Amino acid sequence: xxxxxxxxxxxxxxxxxxxxxxxxxxxxxxxxxxxxxxxxxxxxxxxxxxxxxxxxxxxxxxxxxxxxxxxxxxxxxxxxxxx
Numbered sequence: 097x098x099x100x101x102x103x104x105x106x107x108x109x110x111x112x113x114x115x116x117x118x119x120x121x122x123x124x125x126x127x128x129x130x131x132x133x134x135x136x137x138x139x140x141x142x143x144x145x146x147x148x149x150x151x152x153x154x155x156x157x158x159x160x161x162x163x164x165x166x167x168x169x170x171x172x173x174x175x176x177x178x179x
Contacts, residue, residue: 106134106145112162112171127163128153152178 109131111117116125130149134142152158158178165171 100133101136103133103135106132106138106141108132108145108149110162110171110175112165114163128159148179149175 111129111131113127116127117129118126120126130153132142132145132149134145152175155178158174161174162171165174
């Protein structure tokens, strides 16, 4: 996450892999990574977005669906419908 001048609104990218791309510790695989950028003047909106994304990703069902998504469009659709 980063807050930068020159960014309008909140911009996010999400990378999803069916398998872990990193393991923080044994038994804690990372297969979903999000990059969130916003203007430094949008601290509240930035935190609201992170909170909403966190709530979406707490669901094991959603994480599993994201890992098995066939396209970027499907990933975006899954995130949107689970907001």
